[in-house]
Amino acid sequence: MKRILRTPLGLSAAVLLLAVLVLAVIAPLVWTDQANAVDTAQISRGSTAEHWMGTDNLGRDVFLRVLVATGLSVRLALLATAIGVLAGLVLGAVPVVLGRRAGRVVTAVVNIAVAFPALLLALFFAVVIGPGTTGSLLAIGFATAPGFARLVQTLVAKVAGLDYVAAARVAGAGRIRLLVRHILPNVAEPLVINATMAAGAALLAFAGLSFLGLGVQPPEYDWGRLLGEGLQGIYLRPAAAIAPGVAVVVAGLAFHLFGEALSKGFTRHTAPVKLRRTEAASAVPTDDDAVLVVEDLRVAFPGVTPVRGVSFTVGQGEAVGIVGESGSGKSLTALAVARLIEHPGQVDAQRLTFQGRDLRNGDDRVHRRLLGTSLAMVFQDPMTSLNPAMRIGRQLAEVAEQHQGASRKQAWQRAVDRLRAVRIPDPERRARQYPHEFSGGMRQRAMIGMGLMGKPALIIADEPTTALDVTVQRQVLRLLRTIRAADGAALLLISHDITVVSQVCDRVLVMYAGRVVEDLPADELHTAARHPYTRALLAAVPDMTTDRDLPLAVIPGRPVDAAQVPTGCAYAPRCPLATERCVTAHPPLETDNGRRVACWHADVPVQVGDRGE
Amino acid sequence: MSLSRWVIVVSELTFEDVTVRFGTRGHATTAADGVHLTVPHGSIVGLVGESGSGKSTLARAAVGLVPVSGGRILLDGQPIDHRARRLQMVFQDPHSALDPRMTIGESIAEALPRRARDRRDRVAALLDLVGLPAECARQYPAQLSGGQRQRVGLARALAGEPDVIIADEITSALDVSIQGTVLNLVRDLQRRMRLSMLFISHNLAVVRYVSDFIAVMYHGRIVEHGPADQVLADPQDPYTRELLAAAADPAGQLDLGETSDTTPAHR
Numbered sequence: 001m002k003r004i005l006r007t008p009l010g011l012s013a014a015v016l017l018l019a020v021l022v023l024a025v026i027a028p029l030v031w032t033d034q035a036n037a038v039d040t041a042q043i044s045r046g047s048t049a050e051h052w053m054g055t056d057n058l059g060r061d062v063f064l065r066v067l068v069a070t071g072l073s074v075r076l077a078l079l080a081t082a083i084g085v086l087a088g089l090v091l092g093a094v095p096v097v098l099g100r101r102a103g104r105v106v107t108a109v110v111n112i113a114v115a116f117p118a119l120l121l122a123l124f125f126a127v128v129i130g131p132g133t134t135g136s137l138l139a140i141g142f143a144t145a146p147g148f149a150r151l152v153q154t155l156v157a158k159v160a161g162l163d164y165v166a167a168a169r170v171a172g173a174g175r176i177r178l179l180v181r182h183i184l185p186n187v188a189e190p191l192v193i194n195a196t197m198a199a200g201a202a203l204l205a206f207a208g209l210s211f212l213g214l215g216v217q218p219p220e221y222d223w224g225r226l227l228g229e230g231l232q233g234i235y236l237r238p239a240a241a242i243a244p245g246v247a248v249v250v251a252g253l254a255f256h257l258f259g260e261a262l263s264k265g266f267t268r269h270t271a272p273v274k275l276r277r278t279e280a281a282s283a284v285p286t287d288d289d290a291v292l293v294v295e296d297l298r299v300a301f302p303g304v305t306p307v308r309g310v311s312f313t314v315g316q317g318e319a320v321g322i323v324g325e326s327g328s329g330k331s332l333t334a335l336a337v338a339r340l341i342e343h344p345g346q347v348d349a350q351r352l353t354f355q356g357r358d359l360r361n362g363d364d365r366v367h368r369r370l371l372g373t374s375l376a377m378v379f380q381d382p383m384t385s386l387n388p389a390m391r392i393g394r395q396l397a398e399v400a401e402q403h404q405g406a407s408r409k410q411a412w413q414r415a416v417d418r419l420r421a422v423r424i425p426d427p428e429r430r431a432r433q434y435p436h437e438f439s440g441g442m443r444q445r446a447m448i449g450m451g452l453m454g455k456p457a458l459i460i461a462d463e464p465t466t467a468l469d470v471t472v473q474r475q476v477l478r479l480l481r482t483i484r485a486a487d488g489a490a491l492l493l494i495s496h497d498i499t500v501v502s503q504v505c506d507r508v509l510v511m512y513a514g515r516v517v518e519d520l521p522a523d524e525l526h527t528a529a530r531h532p533y534t535r536a537l538l539a540a541v542p543d544m545t546t547d548r549d550l551p552l553a554v555i556p557g558r559p560v561d562a563a564q565v566p567t568g569c570a571y572a573p574r575c576p577l578a579t580e581r582c583v584t585a586h587p588p589l590e591t592d593n594g595r596r597v598a599c600w601h602a603d604v605p606v607q608v609g610d611r612g613e
Numbered sequence: 614m615s616l617s618r619w620v621i622v623v624s625e626l627t628f629e630d631v632t633v634r635f636g637t638r639g640h641a642t643t644a645a646d647g648v649h650l651t652v653p654h655g656s657i658v659g660l661v662g663e664s665g666s667g668k669s670t671l672a673r674a675a676v677g678l679v680p681v682s683g684g685r686i687l688l689d690g691q692p693i694d695h696r697a698r699r700l701q702m703v704f705q706d707p708h709s710a711l712d713p714r715m716t717i718g719e720s721i722a723e724a725l726p727r728r729a730r731d732r733r734d735r736v737a738a739l740l741d742l743v744g745l746p747a748e749c750a751r752q753y754p755a756q757l758s759g760g761q762r763q764r765v766g767l768a769r770a771l772a773g774e775p776d777v778i779i780a781d782e783i784t785s786a787l788d789v790s791i792q793g794t795v796l797n798l799v800r801d802l803q804r805r806m807r808l809s810m811l812f813i814s815h816n817l818a819v820v821r822y823v824s825d826f827i828a829v830m831y832h833g834r835i836v837e838h839g840p841a842d843q844v845l846a847d848p849q850d851p852y853t854r855e856l857l858a859a860a861a862d863p864a865g866q867l868d869l870g871e872t873s874d875t876t877p878a879h880r
Binding site: 076080162163164165166167168169170171172173181182185186264313325326440469470471472473476496497498503537541542543544546551552553554558559 | 632663664671677678684687696698700701702704705706709710712713714715720723724727758759760766771772773778788789790791792793794796797800801815816817819821822845855856859860861862
């Protein structure tokens with residue numbers, strides 16, 4: 001609620017709505033008698049100092065009548081909304097309680113009702129039930145119900161499919177309890193928002209019905225009736241029509257704006273996405289030998305800095321692996337290199353060169369072309385990184401058309417050729433298929449094939465096999481290896497699986513809490529790892545030779561929260577070797593014989609991980 | 614807190630020729646196809662297989678979340694009455710398996726038998742059993758880490774005093790440093806309480822570590838099952854052999870038929 005009031009829109013909407021509601025309560029109590037006072041001396045006057053908005057044909061003050069009418073208008077709108085929301089809730093939630101078959105009947109009824117426009121329904125009910133306050137109240141209430149019921153159904157269906165509802169069912173919770181305890185509280189927010197907006201709509205609908213003479217009947221009066229009366233003399237006394245008109249608009253706006261503010265407050269909106277270029281610190285001479293040079297790379301989002309000074313180099317044809325747990329910054333490092341960090345993220349680096357070209361400054365279009373042709377990116381989930389509505393071959397061909405200026409036919413042929421290169425069987429036929437016709441492993445190969453449309457100097461693979469089965473995983477890893485051998489491309493492989501990385505790569509970077517803590521040759525990982533975190537990580541993962549009679553080694557504590565990185569070594573709270581120094585001073589990444597390690601106590605022999613727990 | 618009150622009467626879960634089909638006649642897919650499987654008294658049966666092989670379907674069928682199209686699922690030779698809650702399940706994703714609007718204590722208490730008294734004490738005892746402080750009961754899921762949430766999932770499953778627990782990929786959404794603590798807990802609980810458990814995972818190394826028996830599922834069928842040592846040492850089925858090879862050597866050189874995405878076995 002505080003978040004809503006902090007925005008200007010939220011604050012003004014809340015104040016406006018509060019004013020309308022207070023007026024609705026107070027005005028009838030205070031001014032009813034004055035508003036009903038007939039003054040035959042002042043019949044049908046225009047605006048005067050005494051009667052701001054003039055008088056009606058019985059000499060009653062229009063302004064006061066509009067104020068008093070607030071009570072009835074708002075009350076009826078809220079009542080009608082309550083009827084609509086209640087009926088909608090029942091209709092929408094009943095399928096959960098009734099079970100499959102009866103639920104389907106209710107859903108069908110709601111589907112038919114939704115097809116009718118609400119105003120048509122309201123008019124229909126008003127005529128059937130008969131004109132008058134009760135009639136129009138029910139009419140508008142029932143007209144609101146189908147739309148609301150549909151909303152409830154959709155929301156409920158979404159939540160009902162979640163694991164915690166299944167868990168509660170397995171635990172023996174009844175249908176009613178499921179609905180009341182687990183489902184409704186989790187769909188409440190959008191329902192509250194929509195109910196608020198529905199109240200605004202009901203207010204307008206009521207004014208409409210009363211204006212037509214189907215709603216409130218004399219001697220009672222609401223804004224709709226006042227508007228109808230005022231309209232008869234609009235050329236002589238415009239104020240009498242304008243006053244109730246303005247009232248309807250203001251009250252309607254108050255409800256709608258407040259609903260809008262609520263929805264903004266409930267869903268935390270992020271700023272619009274925009275690619276941001278960081279300013280160059282200085283022009284550093286570039287290293288022509290390496291494909292990729294990263295020095296002191298930082299990635300920051302408002303409030304957190306998940307990557308805190310990462311430096312590494314990837315040589316020609318070299319395979320470098322980055323391992324770390326979720327939140328270690330490994331994926332963000334890869335995205336920053338590929339210039340895929342979006343606003344509000346901010347990338348800073350002492351140096352960031354790809355094939356000798358400084359990526360921090362210069363023409364964005366040139367960079368995009370360079371990255372488009374020389375850098376291949378493979379993501380974790382091949383289903384979401386391919387366009388489901390486009391043939392596989394077309395998607396690959398598009399790359400060649402965009403970046404290499406190939407003709408449509410040439411591009412297609414190249415696509416088929418590349419699909420063959422990534423070992424897709426029968427590539428001519430497969431190129432004409434859609435992503436859903438491919439299996440997970442084949443989609444991932446198609447993604448790699450897309451990266452190979454150019455002549456990549458570097459392939460960045462971010463958890464390329466995490467979504468795949470072990471037997472398929474090894475085919476994809478093998479393919480990456482073959483491609484490297486054939487094209488001489490370098491590989492930057494990001495994975496949480498230390499075994500995979502150690503088998504595929506030449507060199508392994510271990511990341512923890514946004515920093516590289518160790519950098520060593522992959523074949524020495526199991527024998528010569530020096531950082532206690534690396535050693536604990538190796539011991540914590542069961543493999544096919546783990547002793548089943550002993551408990552697994554575990555790393556105590558939990559991974560660091562990027563928003564609260566401790567001073568000193570981030571691993572210190574979980575480290576068995578930690579001393580006073582580790583807590584106060586951050587260990588630098590020391591280079592020694594081509595290896596790097598950031599630890600005050602590297603090489604201290606230790607029984608890493610604590611067995612038991 | 615004495616453990617004796619949590620000792621659970623051991624039971625045997627049997628799948629007899631279980632078939633599960635989804636969809637209507639014309640477009641039906643068979644997720645589980647004539648599955649025979651037994652989870653014996655007080656032992657952990659590990660079920661491995663690739664995604665889509667029907668492992669989770671089998672689990673959901675056992676606890677009554679998915680209707681069975683053919684065959685029977687028996688507990689001690691009797692058809693399962695799901696209202697009796699003798700089977701409990703721990704879910705894969707610790708983030709969606711707990712109601713975000715209920716405290717941990719409420720979530721666990723909900724699974725306690727209705728006749729249960731001194732519910733607060735029992736919740737505290739359950740939390741203690743899975744190695745969480747009693748204060749956790751007042752916290753909401755968002756305040757816990759993934760590993761802690763998975764412990765809550767286990768505590769909730771134990772709260773119903775089930776005869777058999779079904780654990781569906783309970784470590785696959787966890788970080789490697791956390792995975793070990795949950796696996797240790799599963800092993801520890803099983804040894805102390807002689808639980809019967811069906812432990813489902815795609816990770817053979819994980820299944821190997823916790824299981825007494827191993828069953829391998831492929832395309833909806835159980836292609837091999839037996840004592841863990843036997844299956845690991847002397848696999849009979851070609852798919853099991855391939856799984857073993859891939860687990861021992863994830864990026865191995867073994868040529869699997871370069872153009873084929875699926876394995877040659879069982880086509």
